[in-house]
Amino acid sequence: MKRVNVIQAKAFFKVVALLALLLLNANGLAFALTENASGVPQNTPTTATAEPVAVPAAVAHAPEEEKAGEVIMHHILDNNVFSFEPFGSVNLPKIIVGGFDISITKHVVMLWVVSAILLIIFSIVGSKYKKMTSRQAPKGIVNAMEALVEFIRTDVAKANIGPGYEKYLTYLLTVFFFVLLCNLLGLVPYGATATGNINVTLTLATFTFFITQVAALKAHGLKGYLAHLTGGTHPALWIIMIPIEFIGLFTKPVALTIRLFANMTAGHIVILSLIFISFILKSYIVAVVMSVPFSIFIYLLELFVAFLQAFIFTMLSSLFIGLASAHEGNEAHEAGVAHH
Amino acid sequence: MLTSGIILLAGSLLSPNPGLIFWTAVTFVIVLLILKKIAWGPILNALEEREKGIQSSIDRAHQAKDESEAILRKNRELLAKADAESDRIIREGKEYADKLRTDFTEKAQAEAKKMIATAKDEIEQEKRRALDVLRNEVADLAVMGAEKIIKTALDADMQKKIVDSMIQDLSTKRN
Numbered sequence: 001m002k003r004v005n006v007i008q009a010k011a012f013f014k015v016v017a018l019l020a021l022l023l024l025n026a027n028g029l030a031f032a033l034t035e036n037a038s039g040v041p042q043n044t045p046t047t048a049t050a051e052p053v054a055v056p057a058a059v060a061h062a063p064e065e066e067k068a069g070e071v072i073m074h075h076i077l078d079n080n081v082f083s084f085e086p087f088g089s090v091n092l093p094k095i096i097v098g099g100f101d102i103s104i105t106k107h108v109v110m111l112w113v114v115s116a117i118l119l120i121i122f123s124i125v126g127s128k129y130k131k132m133t134s135r136q137a138p139k140g141i142v143n144a145m146e147a148l149v150e151f152i153r154t155d156v157a158k159a160n161i162g163p164g165y166e167k168y169l170t171y172l173l174t175v176f177f178f179v180l181l182c183n184l185l186g187l188v189p190y191g192a193t194a195t196g197n198i199n200v201t202l203t204l205a206t207f208t209f210f211i212t213q214v215a216a217l218k219a220h221g222l223k224g225y226l227a228h229l230t231g232g233t234h235p236a237l238w239i240i241m242i243p244i245e246f247i248g249l250f251t252k253p254v255a256l257t258i259r260l261f262a263n264m265t266a267g268h269i270v271i272l273s274l275i276f277i278s279f280i281l282k283s284y285i286v287a288v289v290m291s292v293p294f295s296i297f298i299y300l301l302e303l304f305v306a307f308l309q310a311f312i313f314t315m316l317s318s319l320f321i322g323l324a325s326a327h328e329g330n331e332a333h334e335a336g337v338a339h340h
Numbered sequence: 341m342l343t344s345g346i347i348l349l350a351g352s353l354l355s356p357n358p359g360l361i362f363w364t365a366v367t368f369v370i371v372l373l374i375l376k377k378i379a380w381g382p383i384l385n386a387l388e389e390r391e392k393g394i395q396s397s398i399d400r401a402h403q404a405k406d407e408s409e410a411i412l413r414k415n416r417e418l419l420a421k422a423d424a425e426s427d428r429i430i431r432e433g434k435e436y437a438d439k440l441r442t443d444f445t446e447k448a449q450a451e452a453k454k455m456i457a458t459a460k461d462e463i464e465q466e467k468r469r470a471l472d473v474l475r476n477e478v479a480d481l482a483v484m485g486a487e488k489i490i491k492t493a494l495d496a497d498m499q500k501k502i503v504d505s506m507i508q509d510l511s512t513k514r515n
Contacts, residue, residue, distance in 0.1 A: 073353075076353070077353065078357065078360060095359075100358055100359065100362070101357075101358065101359045102358070102359040102362050102363065103359050104363070105357075105359070105360060107360055108359075108360060108363040108364075108367075111363060111364060111367045111368075112367060115367050115370070115371045118371060118375065119371065119374060119375070119378075122375055122378060122379035123378050123379070125379060125383065126378040126379040126381075126382045126383065127378075129379075129382035129383050129385075129386045130382050132386060135393075145383075146383065146387070149380075149383055149384075149387070150387060153384070153387065166384075169380065169384060170372065170375075170376045170380050171372065173375070173380055174368070174371060174372040174375050174376075174380075175368075177375075178368060178371065194364075197357075197360060198353070198354055198356075199356060199357045199360040199361045199364065200360065200361075200364045202361065203361050203364040203365050203368065204364070204368065207365075207368065265353070
């Protein structure tokens with residue numbers, strides 16, 4: 001529980017950072033708009049920015065900042081172009097089937113790259129394991145992967161789900177490596193963070209949601225599942241309890257979705273903003289003293305967060321499965337409630 | 341100012357994209373199925389097998405330790421028993437030897453006593469027999485002397501000579 005609190009605090013700070021940046025950004029845009037509207041570029045001391053910038057610099061300042069906001073969002077958001085600046089860009093195909101737009105976007109390509117890397121790594125590892133006898137010790141990449149697999153198996157799945165955890169290992173392991181690699185590839189040049197897109201995290205959380213519900217149904221049966229929705233209270237309270245419990249079912253996957261998405265997006269926005277500060281202020285000193293060291297620091301933090309968020313997603317998924325399949329216990333239920 | 345914020349939040353960052361959801365689901369499910377086949381199965385099997393192997397090794401080691409301890413205990417017991425046994429045997433041997441010695445000495449003494457007694461008896465008998473023989477001899481001699489004396493009673497010289505010669509005879513005979 002404590003660990004989760006710390007993580008939520010971290011997520012909170014990131015959201016604050018994101019909001020602050022959005023506000024700054026909005027100010028910049030607002031400034032640009034007023035500037036265009038008034039048509040008086042010179043001698044407008046109404047700088048919306050809080051930084052003590054020299055007034056003459058304000059002229060070039062506003063469009064730059066607007067551009068910065070656009071560039072940042074362009075980097076974060078999904079689009080149909082996979083750009084390899086300065087070498088050019090690849091336009092991705094648009095596919096529309098039966099009125100649904102299922103175009104291949106940048107994030108879809110990243111998902112496929114992730115899948116390809118996962119499949120290559122694990123086909124190597126898997127074939128090594130098939131050849132290996134139980135008396136041989138693993139080495140190299142097999143050993144590295146085994147450490148992670150064993151960690152997910154014992155410390156995440158076994159610890160949170162308890163007996164019968166083997167059924168869920170396939171999902172948990174896949175989701176861990178999938179999210180981890182998505183997070184990491186966002187830190188690679190020309191890469192994009194697929195897990196920084198809410199649609200991707202929502203889909204993954206939906207899988208967790210369905211698995212959780214199936215686990216609950218299997219563990220308690222339909223009757224027990226429905227009885228759980230009443231919270232074990234007096235029938236007179238059902239009119240309150242059932243909606244609350246019903247909403248409670250959906251808060252878990254929504255929390256998973258937002259947590260992963262916000263963490264991955266926030267880190268990238270912070271890095272890009274730190275870099276853009278030096279462009280906005282047009283100062284080498286700021287670049288050397290602030291932008292580069294701080295963005296390196298945030299980058300390393302992001303590297304950590306990539307692992308952390310993959311772990312959190314997997315751990316919370318297994319926790320939810322464990323809570324759903326645990327046999328009636330008020331502590332377990334309360335723990336689940338206290339958690340979100 | 342508000343509009344840009346709304347554009348950023350609602351317009352793009354949180355906008356739903358069914359295509360991406362579709363592709364994520366498809367990609368994830370395919371990856372999951374393939375990985376299950378090629379990776380998780382073998383890896384988890386191997387891990388489980390190794391876990392079992394390690395557990396059984398530990399169990400075996402414990403068993404072997406218990407066994408060896410039991411054997412050691414048994415050996416110690418045997419050793420102690422053997423020590424006691426050897427002590428007993430030595431003691432018994434000593435006792436036996438003592439007994440044997442005393443027996444032998446007693447027997448030997450008894451034998452010696454018996455031998456001495458028989459020897460004494462024999463000596464006594466021999467002495468008696470010798471005395472008897474001597475007595476008979478003396479009687480014979482006396483009779484023979486008396487006979488000679490009687491034969492030569494007429495001549496004193498003769499008698500004297502006879503007695504002398506007889507004595508002479510006796511003494512030579514005796515020597």
